[in-house]
Amino acid sequence: MTRKAAIVGGGVIGGGWAARFALMGWEVAIFDPVPGARTRAEFVLDNARRALPGLSDSAMPREGEITFAATLEEAVAGADWVQESVPERLDLKHATLAAIQAACPAEAIVGSSTSGFKPSDLQKGSVRPEQIVVAHPFNPVYLLPLVELVGSPATPGDTLDCAAEVLTGLGMYPLRVRAEIDAHIADRLLESVWREALWLVRDGIATTQEIDEAIRMGFGLRWAQMGLFETYRIAGGEAGMSHFLAQFGPALAWPWTRLMDVPELDDALIAKIAAQSDAQSGARDVRALERIRDDNLVTLLRGLKARDHAAGAVLNAQDARLDRLPRTLDAADVSAPLPTVARAVPLDWTDYNGHMTEARYLQVFGDATDRMMLLVGCTPDYVAAGHSFFTAETHIRHLGEVRAGEGIRVDSQVLEGAGRKMHLFHRLWGDDRLLATGEHMLIHVDLATRRACAPLEAVAGSLAKLAQAHATLPRPEGAGRAVGRK
Known part of the structure; x- marks a missing residue:
């Protein structure tokens, strides 16, 4: 509901x-x-x-x-x-x-x-x-x-x-x-920085742009991923926070700040701040600035997401809640190509032509391959125990373009799944448009020797079951294609 x-x-x-x-x-x-x-x-x-x-x-x-x-x-x-x-x-x-x-x-x-x-x-x-x-x-x-x-x-x-x-x-x-x-908490912290910044502008120590550069080129980056106290704990070295406070604590009594004093926002100070802000950012309207802000935030957040840290961990947890794709063969309909990717194109996946860059097509198909590995039982535990699949050959056909924010999905078919081989065919869709296909040959390996070997029984059985079910499907258009050959 x-x-x-x-x-x-x-x-x-x-x-x-x-x-x-x-x-x-x-x-x-x-x-x-x-x-x-x-x-x-x-x-x-x-x-x-x-x-x-x-x-x-x-x-x-x-x-x-x-x-x-x-x-x-x-x-x-x-x-x-x-x-x-x-x-x-x-x-x-x-x-x-x-x-x-x-x-x-x-x-x-x-x-x-x-x-x-x-x-x-x-x-x-x-x-x-x-x-x-x-x-x-x-x-x-x-x-x-x-x-x-x-x-x-x-x-x-x-x-x-x-x-x-x-x-x-x-x-x-x-x-x-x-x-x-x-x-509350966050605005009290922001207010302290804001007060000090107003004094720095009023007293002619720094311009609005110089203050922003000090934040975004320095401690702002540290704060984005580690906050205040954890950052300072590192600054204390092996001795930790106690050493940091002993070393830098006395400075809190020095006249470094005007935190308890607020500059009067008279007409002169307002005009000074406004003029500096216009010089700094006035070439762009607010809509353009919002887009720049969002593009930058998405890039930073996705970087943290890759590390599963800070705000990135929150995003990964939400992904897990949103994931509706099958994770086991028992949960999948093996009578049809399996859904292996469903997502939108991020802002940082596009290139100078305004559409998804070719490297990201490979990433999407790689994600689809990872899901297929998971479905046949090549789980993180299986890999940790010493076995996995390596990709030996890939062929991608680029058939259509897709832009940032558009939804994409992949369905995947097993063309061969016997012995050491897992031969996959992926189709990338945008709504009902076929955007690309990816054909991938994977070889099962022993991670200790880095040599090809047969999968363990459970994985071999699941892969054979899936290959048998997909053998009744029509062979995909484009399977076996090579560059320059019709």
Whole structure:
């Protein structure tokens, strides 16, 4: 059964929430009475459709239906989750939350995107305070996994557990904040850097661009994969954090920072910052900057994903939840070519021609081969015990182009599966278009000697069973082809 999310406030954050829910298969209703809100939300949705699917190495659910409601009551009716994302004014949030609770189901979770208010602040005067939680995300919501989940003493533990389960199912990382505090955790850290940066600009020490370079060329890269404390633990060497604190702790008493002092944002400072920002980034409009940001984030996140570290581990866990392809022959229909890949093309898989680069065709077919190995029992445990298949020959035909964000799938057929050989034929599809074929000859090997040998009995039996079933299928068009031969 499809679940429904209602998004109240369709700006950058609300639009990001709508995209995250919809692309994970939820039905979404958006309400925002501000003129032009629908256009702004659709920009965010377009960016998300281009970027988010390519983070996953599994096929994502079918996109849920998105509607733009004429009234708040229409949007929240029947919702399982309501996300309030109106501007950061407590009076406005109180009025909005009251209207939401008057119309939404009593069992729905009502999350607020507030970056600063405590849940007890939001719950004041509420008819059902236990229903309201803080679910504070980061922009772009559809790419960044962190969401700070905060309850008050009035919030039941099972409500927070349920909220965490929903957010995890969206591919996010719900960080349960232990206690209420203004601005939660992440924004308090960001605020400290922001204050210091304003002083550096005001005092003429650095420009906006120089500050950004200091972050993105240096510690920002460390923070992206290891955070603050683990980074400093390494800086302490073999002696660890105790040594680091003993060495650098005294510096905290030195006048290195103006953290407790805030520069006055007078007209002169605002003009100075704006002029420097225009010089730094004004050549590009905000849509172009969003695309650059998303492209860079996808590349960084996919790099972390390959290492199964930090945010990359969250993405891999979501892939496992989304994976619907068979992992054993017992779960597969062997009377037809087997589905071995289903995913979207990531942004970083495209080349200067704007379509998937040829090396990625080989990667897709390699992934399909890995799935076939798994199906016949060549599992990680089998490989660890000393046996595997090596690819001896490959032939790829490129028949059509495919662009970033488009869905692709592969079906795979065994042409031969006897003795030491596993002869595979893969077809890569985009919807109903045949994009490419890959023919691969694999040889079973003993990893200790690195020489060909017969598979162990279980793998040999599974491969023979599959080859026998596929022998009744028509021979694929293009099988046995070589370059230049018709």
